[in-house]
Amino acid sequence: MPSFSPYDWNESIQQRNEYIEDRLREGSPVIAVAYEDGILMLTLRHNQRKLYEIYDKLMFGAIGNHSDIEQIRIGAIDVAHAEGFSRSADDVSLQRLASFRLSPAIKKIYSDPFAQPVVLKGIFAELGKTADKDILLVLSYDGEFTITPGYAVIGGSFGSEDKMSDHLKSATADGAPSLGTAVNLALKAWAIGKQHAESLNRPNDDEDDTPPTPEEFLAETLKTGLVIEATVLERNVTRESRYRVLRADEVKEFTTV
Amino acid sequence: MTLSNASEHASSSGSLLELLRGGPDSGRLPFPTPVSGPSGRDIDTHSTTVIAVKYKDGVINVADRRATAGYAVMYDQAEKVLPLDDHTLISISGSFAKSVEVVRYLRHTFKYFERSQLQPMSQEGKLMELQRVIVNNVPAALQGIGAFIPVLSTFDREQDQGRIYFYDALGGQFETAEYGAAGSGSGPIRGAFEYILRTKGPFRDMDRATALKETLTLLEIAADLDTATGGSAKHLPAAKYITADGITDFTEQEIKTGLGRA
Numbered sequence: 001m002p003s004f005s006p007y008d009w010n011e012s013i014q015q016r017n018e019y020i021e022d023r024l025r026e027g028s029p030v031i032a033v034a035y036e037d038g039i040l041m042l043t044l045r046h047n048q049r050k051l052y053e054i055y056d057k058l059m060f061g062a063i064g065n066h067s068d069i070e071q072i073r074i075g076a077i078d079v080a081h082a083e084g085f086s087r088s089a090d091d092v093s094l095q096r097l098a099s100f101r102l103s104p105a106i107k108k109i110y111s112d113p114f115a116q117p118v119v120l121k122g123i124f125a126e127l128g129k130t131a132d133k134d135i136l137l138v139l140s141y142d143g144e145f146t147i148t149p150g151y152a153v154i155g156g157s158f159g160s161e162d163k164m165s166d167h168l169k170s171a172t173a174d175g176a177p178s179l180g181t182a183v184n185l186a187l188k189a190w191a192i193g194k195q196h197a198e199s200l201n202r203p204n205d206d207e208d209d210t211p212p213t214p215e216e217f218l219a220e221t222l223k224t225g226l227v228i229e230a231t232v233l234e235r236n237v238t239r240e241s242r243y244r245v246l247r248a249d250e251v252k253e254f255t256t257v
Numbered sequence: 258m259t260l261s262n263a264s265e266h267a268s269s270s271g272s273l274l275e276l277l278r279g280g281p282d283s284g285r286l287p288f289p290t291p292v293s294g295p296s297g298r299d300i301d302t303h304s305t306t307v308i309a310v311k312y313k314d315g316v317i318n319v320a321d322r323r324a325t326a327g328y329a330v331m332y333d334q335a336e337k338v339l340p341l342d343d344h345t346l347i348s349i350s351g352s353f354a355k356s357v358e359v360v361r362y363l364r365h366t367f368k369y370f371e372r373s374q375l376q377p378m379s380q381e382g383k384l385m386e387l388q389r390v391i392v393n394n395v396p397a398a399l400q401g402i403g404a405f406i407p408v409l410s411t412f413d414r415e416q417d418q419g420r421i422y423f424y425d426a427l428g429g430q431f432e433t434a435e436y437g438a439a440g441s442g443s444g445p446i447r448g449a450f451e452y453i454l455r456t457k458g459p460f461r462d463m464d465r466a467t468a469l470k471e472t473l474t475l476l477e478i479a480a481d482l483d484t485a486t487g488g489s490a491k492h493l494p495a496a497k498y499i500t501a502d503g504i505t506d507f508t509e510q511e512i513k514t515g516l517g518r519a
Contacts (some may be wrong), residue, residue, distance in 0.1 A: 053372050077373050078276055085277065210314045239343065241368065
């Protein structure tokens with residue numbers, strides 16, 4: 001049997017990170033924002049849906065390989081429904097789902113140098129009984145996850161995620177926005193993140209050009225055929241399933257960016 | 258990667274049952290199998306009257322609120338009209354425990370299918386699921402355990418009209434043009450439905466208030482004629498309606514008006 005030293009392990013992890021980051025780079029950012037009466041998730045996409053319902057008060061959006069996203073999505077749905085049926089909907093929690101099921105499974109694959117890694121970054125959103133119980137959780141390809149209050153972002157690079165976070169941090173500093181405001185904040189964040197990612201990919205552009213503003217960039221992007229996909233978890237409705245896909249006309253009505 | 262052992266097959270078919278069972282199988286519910294013992298009893302439904310009638314904009318469901326065990330009244334606030342999804346109501350008669358479990362199972366089945374398959378289960382598919390549950394319950398029901406017979410009402414958005422289905426004890430499904438009823442009180446009032454149809458015209462042409470009034474009157478007659486059906490003196494009957502917009506509870510005031518007590 002060939003020997004496998006700590007150095008090999010180190011190198012394999014590094015290569016694996018490069019491989020994954022490389023594949024995530026082109027991803028269309030996904031943004032989640034807690035608004036007055038719920039949680040909004042938003043992205044721009046071509047034809048394939050990117051934002052999904054997991055359970056009554058759980059939704060999920062991700063970037064990465066579609067087959068990997070599907071596996072995580074289905075896995076989460078299975079775990080949630082088996083638990084929700086055999087115990088109660090109240091026992092289905094994001095904290096349990098992430099810490100005990102998703103994270104360990106992904107971590108295991110990530111740490112196995114002979115396994116195909118999961119190419120995925122995802123946001124899970126859980127609607128709480130009250131706004132302070134809302135949870136936004138970012139799950140990464142290495143199994144690690146972070147919980148953030150107020151908003152969460154995923155994008156093709158750490159730099160673009162930082163830029164989006166900066167924008168949302170200052171914009172939500174005064175408390176949760178209305179749904180309309182949240183849609184516009186998320187759209188602008190998307191443009192900032194995507195623009196940053198694209199500038200990294202094309203470093204040789206003529207530096208004299210003033211880059212377009214995020215608003216201009218967004219308008220240009222929408223002309224190329226990308227469509228806005230926005231979903232919400234609504235707090236003040238009587239439906240058991242709080243998830244709803246915002247209709248195109250609703251999004252259009254909100255959009256001022 | 259498998260997050261749950263059972264997930265691989267279940268997620269490709271969207272079947273909650275397979276998820277719970279850990280693989281494809283005959284489709285029996287994860288309920289206790291019936292004990293063997295003396296059989297030969299008839300499947301008899303007891304202790305209730307549930308009624309569904311069509312009206313101009315959809316379907317109305319009403320039910321008494323009595324739950325009995327033998328000759329004892331166990332509970333007088335039972336809820337027997339239950340939503341299966343945003344446009345479907347199931348009104349239950351027979352074993353309350355079994356009915357509630359079936360409703361819970363069906364609700365999860367529909368939701369699991371829609372979420373995993375990214376498309377809602379078809380109306381036909383939902384009806385099939387309900388039929389299968391009733392059929393699977395026949396052996397237990399024949400032994401006198403947990404027989405239940407539902408009436409299912411739904412708003413068919415493709416045809417833009419309400420639809421009502423009733424069932425026999427063996428899972429036979431019948432669609433009805435005007436009304437459906439189940440439970441021990443439904444037999445004695447059957448003629449009254451026909452009388453209303455012949456003298457006042459079809460339910461499906463009535464407005465909501467008129468149809469509710471007729472339906473509550475029928476329920477009151479059932480309560481008078483059947484010991485296992487509760488009257489409205491202590492607690493108002495349960496009443497809901499389905500339209501294209503979804504399921505709505507009748508207000509207390511509307512029910513009182515329908516009973517002539519406003």
